[in-house]
Every structure is written in C-alpha cells, then in structure tokens.
Amino acid sequence: MTTATARISRPGHTAARPARSAKSRERAMAWARRAPLLPALIFLIVVTQLPFVVTLFISFLNWNSLSPTKTAFAGLENYVTVLTDPDLRQAIFTTIILTVSVVLASLLIGLGLALLLDKKFLGRGLARTLLIAPFLVVPVAAALIWKHALLNPAYGLVNGILTWIWSLFGNTTPPQLDLLSQAPLMAVIVSLVWQWTPFMMLILLAGLQSRPMDTVEAAQMDGATPWAIFRHLTLPHLRQYLELGGLLGAIYIVQNFDSVFTLTAGGLGTANLPYAIYQTFYYANEYGLASAAGVVVVIGTIIVATFALRTVFSLFKKEAAR
Amino acid sequence: MSTLTPAAPQSSTHASPGSTRARRGKTRMDPTRNNTAAGIAAWLLALLFASPVVWMILTSFHSETDAATNPPSIAANLTLDAYREFFGETSGVSPWPSLINSAAASILSTVLVLVLAIPAAYALSIRPVKKWTDVMFFFLSTKMMPVVAAILPLYLFARTIGALDNIWFLILMYTSMNLPIAVWMMRSFLAEVPEEMLEAAQIDGANLLLILRKVIAPVAMPGIAATALICFIFSWNELLLARVLTGVVAGTAPVFLTGFVSGQGLFLAKVCAAAVVISLPVLFAGFAAQDKLVQGLSLGAVK
Numbered sequence: 001m002t003t004a005t006a007r008i009s010r011p012g013h014t015a016a017r018p019a020r021s022a023k024s025r026e027r028a029m030a031w032a033r034r035a036p037l038l039p040a041l042i043f044l045i046v047v048t049q050l051p052f053v054v055t056l057f058i059s060f061l062n063w064n065s066l067s068p069t070k071t072a073f074a075g076l077e078n079y080v081t082v083l084t085d086p087d088l089r090q091a092i093f094t095t096i097i098l099t100v101s102v103v104l105a106s107l108l109i110g111l112g113l114a115l116l117l118d119k120k121f122l123g124r125g126l127a128r129t130l131l132i133a134p135f136l137v138v139p140v141a142a143a144l145i146w147k148h149a150l151l152n153p154a155y156g157l158v159n160g161i162l163t164w165i166w167s168l169f170g171n172t173t174p175p176q177l178d179l180l181s182q183a184p185l186m187a188v189i190v191s192l193v194w195q196w197t198p199f200m201m202l203i204l205l206a207g208l209q210s211r212p213m214d215t216v217e218a219a220q221m222d223g224a225t226p227w228a229i230f231r232h233l234t235l236p237h238l239r240q241y242l243e244l245g246g247l248l249g250a251i252y253i254v255q256n257f258d259s260v261f262t263l264t265a266g267g268l269g270t271a272n273l274p275y276a277i278y279q280t281f282y283y284a285n286e287y288g289l290a291s292a293a294g295v296v297v298v299i300g301t302i303i304v305a306t307f308a309l310r311t312v313f314s315l316f317k318k319e320a321a322r
Numbered sequence: 323m324s325t326l327t328p329a330a331p332q333s334s335t336h337a338s339p340g341s342t343r344a345r346r347g348k349t350r351m352d353p354t355r356n357n358t359a360a361g362i363a364a365w366l367l368a369l370l371f372a373s374p375v376v377w378m379i380l381t382s383f384h385s386e387t388d389a390a391t392n393p394p395s396i397a398a399n400l401t402l403d404a405y406r407e408f409f410g411e412t413s414g415v416s417p418w419p420s421l422i423n424s425a426a427a428s429i430l431s432t433v434l435v436l437v438l439a440i441p442a443a444y445a446l447s448i449r450p451v452k453k454w455t456d457v458m459f460f461f462l463s464t465k466m467m468p469v470v471a472a473i474l475p476l477y478l479f480a481r482t483i484g485a486l487d488n489i490w491f492l493i494l495m496y497t498s499m500n501l502p503i504a505v506w507m508m509r510s511f512l513a514e515v516p517e518e519m520l521e522a523a524q525i526d527g528a529n530l531l532l533i534l535r536k537v538i539a540p541v542a543m544p545g546i547a548a549t550a551l552i553c554f555i556f557s558w559n560e561l562l563l564a565r566v567l568t569g570v571v572a573g574t575a576p577v578f579l580t581g582f583v584s585g586q587g588l589f590l591a592k593v594c595a596a597a598v599v600i601s602l603p604v605l606f607a608g609f610a611a612q613d614k615l616v617q618g619l620s621l622g623a624v625k
Contacts, residue, residue, distance in 0.1 A: 030451075030452070033445060033449050033450075033451045034445065034451050035441075035445075036441030036442060036444050036445040037441070037442045037445035037446065037451060037457065039438050039441070039442070040438040040439060040441070040442035040461075040501060040505060041442070041457070041460075043438060043497070043498065043501065044461065044464050044498055044501055044502065047494065047495070047497075047498035048464045048467060048472060048498055049464070050475075051472035051473075051475035051476050051479070052467060052471055052472050052475075054474075054475035054478075055471055055472060055474060055475055058474065058475070112367075113364070113367060115360075116360045116361075116363055116364035116367070117364055119357045119360040119361070119364075120357055121357050121358065121360060121361025121364065121365075122361055123361075123365070124361070124364070127361075127364050127365050127368040128368075129609065129612070130368040130369065130371065130372040131367070131368045131371050131372070132608065132609075132612065132615070133371070133372050133375045133605070134371055134372070134374070134375065135608070136555075136601070136604050136605045136608035136609070137375060137378075137597070137601045137604070137605070138558065138559050138575070138576060138579070138597070138600050138601045138604055139559055139561065139576075140559075140561050140576045140579045140580060141378075141576075141579055141596070141597035141600055141601050142374075142597075144579060144582055144583070144593055144596075144597055145374055145377075145378045145593075145594065145597055146374070147583075148582075148590055148593050149374070149377060149378060149381055149590060149593070149594060150374055150377070152590075154390075154392060155389075155390040155391060155392045155394075155590070156392075157373075157374075157377050157394055159392060160391070160392045160393045160394035161393070161394070163392050163393040164393035164394070167393065194371065194374065197371070198371070199619060202615060202616045202619070203616055203619070203620055205616075206616045206620075244620055245620075248619070248620060251466055254468065255468045255469060255470070257470075257561060257562045258561045258562075258576075261561070261580070261583070262580070262583050265583070273470070274468065274469075274470045274562070277470045277473075278470065278473075278562065278566070281473075281474050281477075282566065287474060287478075290474055291474055294468070294470050294471035294472075294473075294474070295471065297468050297470060297471055298467060298468065298471045301466055301467065301468055302466075305463070305466040308466065309459060309462065309463070309466075312462065313459070
C-alpha cells in the first residue's frame with residue numbers, strides 16, 4: 001500500500017497549481033487508475049452476482065415450470081423441503097462425506113509424494129510429469145475410463161489384474177470386485193482422489209521448495225532425526241500450504257458434478273448437491289426447490305471459503321511484503 | 323525443539339570450519355542413500371498413478387475384442403480401428419462439431435479473459451488503485467460461488483433471449499468463470515516487473531505504450547502465456563454449464579463424451595480413443611504450463 005500512495009502524490013505538479021484544479025486533477029487521476037479495472041469488475045458483477053440474486057429470489061417461490069399457473073410466494077417452504085426431503089438431505093450428507101474424504105486422502109497421499117519428489121533422484125522431472133498426468137485428463141474422460149476401463153466388473157483392468165495374479169498361482173476363481181454397484185460412492189471417491197492428488201502434490205511441493213534450507217541443514221548437523229526435522233521444521237512451514245490445498249480442493253470438490261454424473265448418474269446414494277440440484281431443475285423442473293438447494297450450497301461454501309480466503313490472504317500478505 | 327535451534331550449529335561453523343565440512347560430508351551421505359529409496363518409491367507411485375492413463379492409451383490402440391478381455395491382453399496387436407470408429411468412419415457420428423465448439427469456446431473465451439484481465443491486473447499491480455486488496459478479494463469470492471447456485475437464472479435468461487444452444491453465450495460464461503483466476507495470476511506476474519525499471523523509463527520520458535511494450539511485456543509475457551493455457555484447460559474441461567446451456571448445435575467435447583456414459587462393453591476401445599483425443603489438448607497445454615500450473619491453480623497465492 002505504501003508504494004501505491006507514494007506514486008499517487010507527485011509533489012512538483014500539484015503544489016504549483018490552485019487548490020481546486022489540483023483536486024479535480026487528482027480525481028481525474030484516480031479515475032484514470034480505475035478505468036482499466038472497470039470492464040472486468042462490471043462484467044463479473046453482471047454475470048456472477050446478479051444471477052445469484054435471482055436464485056435467492058426464486059428460492060422463495062413455489063415454482064414448477066410444468067405447472068406455471070401455480071407460481072406463488074412460498075416463504076421458507078423450499079428450505080424446509082431441502083432440509084427434510086430424504087433425497088436432498090442424503091445429497092447434503094453425500095456432499096460432506098465425498099468432500100471430506102477426497103480432500104483428506106488426496107492431501108495425505110499428495111504430502112507423501114511431495115516429500116519424495118522434494119529429494120533429488122534419477123528421472124525426477126519425468127516422474128513428476130507422470131504424476132501430474134491424472135490431473136490433466138479431461139474430468140469426464142477420466143470418469144469414463146474409471147467406469148469402463150478400470151472398474152468394469154467383467155473386463156476392467158482392476159479385475160483383470162486380480163485374475164492375472166491369481167492365475168499365476170494356478171487359481172481359476174479369483175476374487176472379482178464390483179465397486180460401481182456394491183460401493184458406488186467409494187468408486188467416485190477413488191477416482192476423485194486419483195485426480196486430485198497431483199493438485200495437492202504440486203502445491204505442497206511448491207511449499208517444500210520454498211522452505212529455508214539453512215535451518216534444516218543446521219538441524220541435520222545437530223543430529224536431528226528425519227522425523228524430528230519433519231515434525232518440527234517441515235510441518236509447521238507446510239501448514240499454510242496444507243490449509244490452502246485442502247480449502248481450494250474442498251471448494252472445487254464440493255462443486256463436483258462430472259464424476260457423479262458419469263460414474264453413477266447419482267444412483268445408490270451418490271448424488272451430491274450439485275447433481276441433485278441439476279436433476280431438480282433440469283428433470284423435475286422444480287425451480288424454487290432447486291434454487292433453495294443452491295442457496296444452501298452457497299452458505300456451505302461461504303463457511304469453507306471464509307477460511308480459504310484467510311489462508312490465501314496470509315500467503316498473499318507475505319508475498320506483498322516481499 | 324531446543325536441539326533444532328539454528329544458533330548452535332552456526333556458532334560451531336565459526337569455531338571450526340574444518341570439522342563442519344567433515345560433518346557436512348557425513349550428513350550428505352544419509353540423504354543420498356535415502357534418495358535412492360525415495361526415488362524408487364516415487365517412481366513406483368508415479369507409475370501407479372499414471373497407469374490408468376497408460377492403460378487408456380494402450381486400450382485405445384486395441385481392437386474391441388482385445389480390449390474387453392479378462393485377464394487384460396497387454397501384448398495384443400495394435401490397430402487404429404478405435405480411432406476410425408471414433409471419428410465416425412463407420413458409425414457416421416462425427417465428433418468434429420463438438421471438438422470445434424470446444425476449441426471455439428476455449429480459445430475465444432481465453433482471448434476475452436486476457437482482454438479484460440490484463441488491464442485489470444495492471445490497475446491492481448503496476449498503478450494500483452486504492453484498496454486494491456479489497457478488489458482482489460472480491461474477484462476471488464466470485465470464484466468461490468458454486469456454479470449450481472447461479473445456473474438456473476442463467477438458463478432461464480438464455481432461454482428468454484433465445485441464447486440456448488448458442489456457443490457465444492457459453493463463451494461469455496467461460497469468460498466469467500476464468501476471469502477471477504486470470505486476474506489473480508496476472509497480478510502476481512505483473513508485480514514481478516521491477517519498480518526501478520518502470521521509474522527509469524518514466525524519467526527517460528517514455529510514454530505508456532512504450533513502457534508497456536519495452537518494460538512490462540518482456541517480464542510478463544511467460545506469465546500471460548501460462549494464464550492463457552490454464553484458462554484454456556478450464557474451459558475445455560467444463561461440463562455442467564455446457565450440458566445445461568448447449569444442446570445439438572453448440573455441444574462441446576465433454577458433452578459429446580457423456581454420450582458414452584452408458585456405453586456398451588463392446589465399445590471400450592472407442593471410449594478410450596475418445597478420451598485420448600479429447601484429453602490431448604489439455605495434456606499438451608498442461609505439460610507446457612507445468613511450472614506455472616501451481617500458481618494458477620492456487621490463484622497466484624503460491625509460487
């Protein structure tokens with residue numbers, strides 16, 4: 001901020017002129033500064049904020065587009081339905097379970113991978129590139145591969161490998177999994193963990209590589225065990241990065257639609273809120289109800305986002321101070 | 323904690339440099355030995371994580387009968403049949419319209435994002451407006467709102483003005499989706515332009531255009547390129563908006579892929595070929611932007 005104010009006041013110019021014209025000059029300069037910002041700002045307000053205000057409005061209406069004559073003010077009725085309807089309540093729980101398990105699992109595995117990749121070894125760059133690949137497959141395509149090529153009970157790779165291993169021991173009745181119908185939510189979780197682990201790894205790796213090495217070397221010379229170094233030096237340094245990865249991951253995974261849509265089509269208790277909302281307005285045409293559910297998602301996201309913003313802010317301040 | 327304070331080893335460095343060197347040499351042995359183990363572990367995990375992608379590529383080059391076997395036939399003959407099938411040589415269903423739609427939506431929205439984001443980032447870093455941090459956080463907060471919370475009004479609006487199944491409406495949506503990320507990334511790249519260089523150019527009497535071209539552009543260009551690639555990836559990957567707002571005419575590649583969701587087992591190689599073709603642009607863009615990927619995905623907060 002100090003650099004900003006320092007640039008605004010240019011003593012030579014303003015002092016020489018009368019006060020009023022100096023003031024209007026300053027105002028003109030302030031607008032000249034704002035001008036490049038305004039198109040982006042106005043565009044975003046119109047395209048993202050206005051629709052949400054409309055959603056908020058519709059959420060208080062009784063509005064099914066198939067019976068347009070019955071449109072009326074509904075008060076909090078839609079919100080009561082969202083929180084009591086078994087399907088929608090199930091969707092809320094599913095969203096929470098899905099988000100928490102995917103974020104925690106991908107953070108943990110991502111941390112392990114980042115610690116490994118932080119060391120120098122042969123072909124480290126190539127290994128890193130291979131590890132990023134899951135994140136770079138189009139999400140729908142990734143979900144399709146998991147559904148058809150990996151988890152398919154008859155000819156998927158997972159069961160194929162089981163058959164192959166058992167056949168090595170002469171066994172013709174290998175165990176065969178059918179995750180998609182027996183534990184569909186697990187199938188969604190596994191495929192999402194696979195896709196999001198590289199994201200966590202990349203953020204944590206960036207954190208590890210920004211770690212001041214002199215203290216680590218000093219601790220090594222003092223004979224500190226690797227575990228002690230990890231526990232007392234690495235982990236505290238990584239805390240902000242773990243928070244950032246977890247919270248950003250949570251914000252993206254709460255919104256996940258592609259995997260649920262592709263892998264299970266929301267069947268067998270795997271419909272999360274985005275998918276349930278999509279169905280509520282796209283197929284059931286319950287506009288009021290879908291909007292109320294949308295508002296509930298936003299409230300949930302705001303809670304997570306408040307923490308996310310704080311973490312981003314602390315990292316951001318550090319960077320601004322540099 | 324007490325044994326880990328940096329003060330102690332520092333004093334020993336001053337006292338006897340020779341012995342420190344010896345001890346350093348010793349401690350370096352341990353990391354090297356660990357590194358081999360770490361390298362093997364990392365490579366095993368990397369192969370495990372990459373195996374679905376490798377399997378996808380391999381299966382896409384198999385015939386349908388070789389693809390659908392249990393146990394898997396890794397050494398089966400390679401063929402381009404699945405790709406011929408995917409591009410509609412036998413079925414007559416061409417993926418090209420959807421691929422072209424995706425390219426149009428991704429490229430044009432990325433251009434629009436850059437046009438809007440570069441001036442905004444300039445106003446937030448090089449000549450910062452007052453309260454620029456507040457503006458930054460407003461941008462970020464719009465990104466944190468789930469798309470589902472705004473999709474119904476967007477759908478109704480598009481239907482009212484007759485913009486359903488229109489690629490231009492989707493382009494505007496993708497622009498708003500990527501704009502906050504682009505502003506955040508670009509600000510951090512423009513902030514890297516050294517202040518002394520700007521001041522020197524101003525003292526020399528260079529005008530704004532010249533400063534932009536000669537001072538700012540060379541420093542910011544790689545960052546702008548990375549931002550563009552990341553915006554491209556996000557637009558290319560997007561499904562929910564495309565599925566709700568487009569249909570037959572303006573459907574994108576991910577929407578085309580959803581046609582395979584309930585695909586029959588006999589089309590496994592074709593599904594894999596489709597997944598490979600549609601993921602290729604993202605794989606290229608992602609590997610090209612690898613170094614800046616983190617910064618983009620963490621909204622510029624992490625370098």
